[in-house]
């Protein structure tokens with residue numbers, strides 16, 4: 001896949017949320033270029049955990065405040081991400097697969113997430129959240 005670059009048309013109209021999304025795009029680009037040495041995957045997993053904890057809570061609070069009607073469905077998508085990340089951690093800890101294989105799997109999932117979640121599902125709440 002060609003490298004995904006965040007564009008202004010992907011904005012949800014809120015600077016904090018856009019900054020989170022831009023950070024995830026940057027992480028995916030780093031991951032594409034990574035050589036997976038020196039515990040790089042540990043760093044990626046840790047950063048994804050931080051991302052999920054901070055960003056999903058921010059988004060959900062804004063959607064709730066704005067009365068977004070599909071909040072529950074959207075939150076289910078976030079939960080699926082967290083569960084996926086737990087599976088990645090378990091697989092990595094067991095060293096069942098090499099960091100290269102896990103890195104490829106993480107990369108493929110995140111590329112799909114950028115397209116299907118950020119560029120599609122997150123766009124649906126745009127009109128309900130506080131603009132900044």
Ligand SMILES: [Fe+2]
Nearest residue numbers: 059074117122
């Ligand atoms: Fe979201």
